Amino acid sequence: MGGGEFNTTTNEIIESTRTSAEFPVQILVNYWEMQVPLIGNRLDELLLSGVRHVTSFLPWQALESDISHTLVRFLQGISERNMTVSLIVSPEVGIHYPNSGLPKDILGKTEAAAQSIERGPIVIGLPPNQFAIPSLLSSDFTKRYYSFIARVDSLLADFEKTQGRPLNFITLVLTGSLWKYYRPSTRSSSSPYFGACGDYSANAAVSFRQRLDDFYSHAEFTESSPSAANRWKTHEMERINRAWFYQQCEAIFRNRTLHFARRRAKSVNIREIELFTPEADPSLTYSYFLQSLSSSRRGADFERLSGLVDEAASVGSMGSQSAAVPFVHWSTLGGFRALSDSERQFLVLKSLLLAGGCGGGVLIDEDEWLSFSRGFRNRVEKFARAVDRGDLRLRNEVLYLCPHLWSGPGLWSSVFRKAGLSARKISSLDWVEQGANQEALVLIVDPSLVLTRETVQRLLRWQSQAADRVLVLPRSALYSDGARALLDSVGTSRKIEISLGVSYRLQPLGTGKLVVYDPTELDPTRDLSGPEWDKFFGAVTALAEVEDPIRASDARLSLIPLARRDQSVGLFILNGTRGSVSGDILFPTSVSISDLMNELSSNAASRDVKAGAGAPAARRFALDVPACGVLPLSVDRVGLGTRSDNRAADQLGALGKANSLAAAAAELPGLGTTGEGGEASIWS
Amino acid sequence: MELNHDWRGFSAIFNPRRRSSAKLLAGETTVAPSSTVHIIADGSIILAAQSADGEDFSRWHGKSVEAFFDAYSGRELAIIDRKQADQKLTEALALSHIHEQAAFFRDESTVRVISRGKSKIQTGVDASAASHHFLIGALQGWWAKILPSSYGFFIRLEEAATAASNNPMARVSYREIFVLIRRGRLVLFHTPDLTSLGQDRSRAPAAVVKYLSEKHAVPVQGLVASADDWAEWSELGSDSLHARAAWKKLAVAIQSNEAQLVPFRWQAMTLIATRGFFGF
Structure with missing residues (x-):
């Protein structure tokens, strides 16, 4: 890992968690792992160490069998000490409780178990015991689950009464639960999110059929004739329909959970996140199976865990009220624990940068956190503070709208290859409309998305809301009649048909562009990427003036560019291998670089003099990155080059031109601006 | 709340983390x-x-x-x-x-x-390829034939002061685990809840062993050792070639009162010494 001077103490690091329940590094202290009479002592110790905010899971089974009222005593202790707490309530994996806290009687019912597309159980291989995850569409499950959430709500409401004060020190954290884990180990083992993700149990089949009929009974699909809806329900459409079905089910689950969680305890804060537990991913189940055979005590899953962190940052998940920011949870129950110190540090830092850069962060067990060296914790703390104040942020320039976040990849591979970490995979237009996510310049619609009139309306509205936006739509058969008519109505006479590998139509739309492309395949679970698509997305991103991402000459190096408030870039160069790597970093424009750690360590005054303190300006820099190293650089552009700078220059130029024309028109009779298609000829 | 299968506690004692990452990385490149x-x-x-x-x-x-x-x-x-x-x-x-x-x-x-x-x-x-912890391996090996069908063992590892001071949130000076074995199977493992014993009695290993024995109605063997020694034995014992050395070190530590069997049973000591000095 790269070096740096650390001036803060461990207490300061931990103290930083008290500022907010949203700090990017959350320390996990599970209440049920404490002995009831010792809860007070334990909290006192934490308080003395400077910890004022803790996070705990709230396992379903633990709450139902909590005869000694451990949770209430824990909350009482938190309240008495003026601490704050986040309680993660949804069923999740990677919890240090039998069956990850899911009730044993539900798991015991085979009819309530989820099934992958291969019609087998989906086994989570983490201690304390391997178990098969249940179907969130099973009525047995849902009845009990919503009762559990209501019980949590009642418990908190009663606690509020006894406290006699608002419970604003408690944050209930709702997650996306098990939906993203409905993937078979076989297909996930080579690429985690390639292929179909979804519950194929009998419960899900019944629910799917009902939802399908409901969805396509809408007038939009039956306008031409009542039987017109049948073409949407054919066997060939099953994959396409299942994709939106699972996404809708997840949204309904989130909505209902929120509804039940805030019926009585109104003063409790609620936060929605997307919790990723890479160690519990089904893609690692076979790996854990083999570890028990080979009795390996050394971690062999480093690369896969690292890849799963990449996946966590690439999706933009939507909660029922707000965007669900990603949090990466290192449970230390699985492969993470067996890794070397440097590998674990690498993963924690990478998680912080990627998930934190999207507004989330990393959730880590207290003992694990304290097992890291003081220097490392200081370093993480510095980055976390910068992330917390919005100084290190991943940009969302290119959005890929797909029917289901956890199935894929469709065209995502090509999009990601072109736009890198500035691309985000989303499944909800609500996410796009969130304040922080409105900076996108390109929105690409997956060819397997069923497009209704409302969806097209919202897409066009998004395109018109800011200058120079590019909307990329498929020319597929998955438009409703209304949607197709709406799209046809926005067409102008100036269209260009292009065929360079991928055929597409380009037309101006407002100040931006509309691109309508011909998809080659409609199956959402197929990988459609290829050189022709790379070329196509290259052209599309160029239209929107999305800058080429910074690249490394050696594929073993990965780069995380994070936007800073002063318009510079915090560039993190990661070497996720067990040997040092030498390589070049290639920038699209001339830049000067300096040490980011020094900047973050120094005070605001000295930050102003950073310019010129680093290496001379260039477009290519050579460097060595040690094994499992993360090098932080501050990158400043030299001269004009950013899109915003160019746009400002264009606007100034246009203004100057208009002023000159106005002045000339006043002085020179006969001067006019005529021409076709808005093109001005200066002199008549 | 007392978990029946406290995997974190179990791992911390029977699968301690490897000490040096640098050594590990170096080892992988040279061997x-x-x-x-x-x-x-x-x-x-x-x-x-x-x-x-x-x-x-x-x-x-x-x-x-x-x-x-x-x-x-x-x-x-x-x-x-x-x-x-x-x-x-x-x-x-x-x-x-x-x-x-x-x-x-x-x-x-x-x-x-x-x-x-x-x-x-x-x-x-x-x-033999399965690198059990040396103690668990022995209990599930031929010892199972001569040991009672149900019994428990309690391990307390005392952490050195330096280790505790390095940890700003250190709350105990020792780590404990109780393992219950029935017919050769580990049926329960957790950090025992000793709060009902009171602070003073819970510090005395003999009182804890007596309490656990009465609670679970099985004979319980206790072992008290330093965490550093235990980590060293565990690292040695994780390799079947060096397991004998680990047993030998344990036997010597008991002999020199650096580790303690609670209660001291000659039968247990004989089994440990036999493993250490004769390898079976």
């Missing part, structure tokens, strides 16, 4: 790995591969077994069919904790072993 590579394959396509040396084979996922064999021709391969792995994973769901589930996989899996160009079918993985 050529030679252990058997276990593979789960769907037909001839590799879905997962693992070896005791902890090599990362993830780049081989999705590639053919033949290509792997060409690349690692000197290594022994143990191949498990994907369908069989799925079946074992499903069957193991009925077992109560991961230690039992792992033992089930080891005992019940049928593997095709390819070594030096020869192939054979084998059911069960050689137990």
Whole structure:
């Protein structure tokens, strides 16, 4: 890992968690792992160490069998000490409780178990015991689950009464639960999110059929004739329909959970996140199976865990009220624990940068956190503070709208290859409309998305809301009649048909562009990427003036560019291998670089003099990155080059031109601006 | 709340983290790995591969077994069919904790072993290859025939002051675990809740052992040792070649009062010494 001077103490690091329940590094202290009479002592110790905010899971089974009222005593202790707490309530994996806290009687019912597309159980291989995850569409499950959430709500409401004060020190954290884990180990083992993700149990089949009929009974699909809806329900459409079905089910689950969680305890804060537990991913189940055979005590899953962190940052998940920011949870129950110190540090830092850069962060067990060296914790703390104040942020320039976040990849591979970490995979237009996510310049619609009139309306509205936006739509058969008519109505006479590998139509739309492309395949679970698509997305991103991402000459190096408030870039160069790597970093424009750690360590005054303190300006820099190293650089552009700078220059130029024309028109009779298609000829 | 299967506590004592990452990385670059590579394959396509040396084979996922064999021709391969792995994973769901589930996989899996160009079918993985903790390995080995059918053992590891001071949130100066064994199976393992004993009595190992023995109605053997010594023995004992050295060090530590058997039983001491000095 790269070096740096650390001036803060461990207490300061931990103290930083008290500022907010949203700090990017959350320390996990599970209440049920404490002995009831010792809860007070334990909290006192934490308080003395400077910890004022803790996070705990709230396992379903633990709450139902909590005869000694451990949770209430824990909350009482938190309240008495003026601490704050986040309680993660949804069923999740990677919890240090039998069956990850899911009730044993539900798991015991085979009819309530989820099934992958291969019609087998989906086994989570983490201690304390391997178990098969249940179907969130099973009525047995849902009845009990919503009762559990209501019980949590009642418990908190009663606690509020006894406290006699608002419970604003408690944050209930709702997650996306098990939906993203409905993937078979076989297909996930080579690429985690390639292929179909979804519950194929009998419960899900019944629910799917009902939802399908409901969805396509809408007038939009039956306008031409009542039987017109049948073409949407054919066997060939099953994959396409299942994709939106699972996404809708997840949204309904989130909505209902929120509804039940805030019926009585109104003063409790609620936060929605997307919790990723890479160690519990089904893609690692076979790996854990083999570890028990080979009795390996050394971690062999480093690369896969690292890849799963990449996946966590690439999706933009939507909660029922707000965007669900990603949090990466290192449970230390699985492969993470067996890794070397440097590998674990690498993963924690990478998680912080990627998930934190999207507004989330990393959730880590207290003992694990304290097992890291003081220097490392200081370093993480510095980055976390910068992330917390919005100084290190991943940009969302290119959005890929797909029917289901956890199935894929469709065209995502090509999009990601072109736009890198500035691309985000989303499944909800609500996410796009969130304040922080409105900076996108390109929105690409997956060819397997069923497009209704409302969806097209919202897409066009998004395109018109800011200058120079590019909307990329498929020319597929998955438009409703209304949607197709709406799209046809926005067409102008100036269209260009292009065929360079991928055929597409380009037309101006407002100040931006509309691109309508011909998809080659409609199956959402197929990988459609290829050189022709790379070329196509290259052209599309160029239209929107999305800058080429910074690249490394050696594929073993990965780069995380994070936007800073002063318009510079915090560039993190990661070497996720067990040997040092030498390589070049290639920038699209001339830049000067300096040490980011020094900047973050120094005070605001000295930050102003950073310019010129680093290496001379260039477009290519050579460097060595040690094994499992993360090098932080501050990158400043030299001269004009950013899109915003160019746009400002264009606007100034246009203004100057208009002023000159106005002045000339006043002085020179006969001067006019005529021409076709808005093109001005200066002199008549 | 007292968990029946406190995996974190169990791992902290019986699977302590390796001490030096630098040593590990250096070791991997200088010593050529030679252990058997276990593979789960769907037909001839590799879905997962693992070896005791902890090599990362993830780049081989999705590639053919033949290509792997060409690349690692000197290594022994143990191949498990994907369908069989799925079946074992499903069957193991009925077992109560991961230690039992792992033992089930080891005992019940049928593997095709390819070594030096020869192939054979084998059911069960050689137990000696399984790097149990030396103590757990012994309890589940031939000792099981002479030990009572149900018993417990309690381990208390006292942490050195320096280690505690390094940890700003250190709350106990020792780590404990109680393991209950019935018919050779680990049925319970957790950090015992001793709050009902009171602070003073819970510090006395003899009182704790008596309490646990009465609570679970089984004979309980206690062992008190320093955490540093335990970590050293565990690291030695994780390698079957050096397990004897670990037992020897334990026996010497008991003899010199650096470790303590609570209560001191000659039978237990004899078993430990026999392992240490004679290797069985």
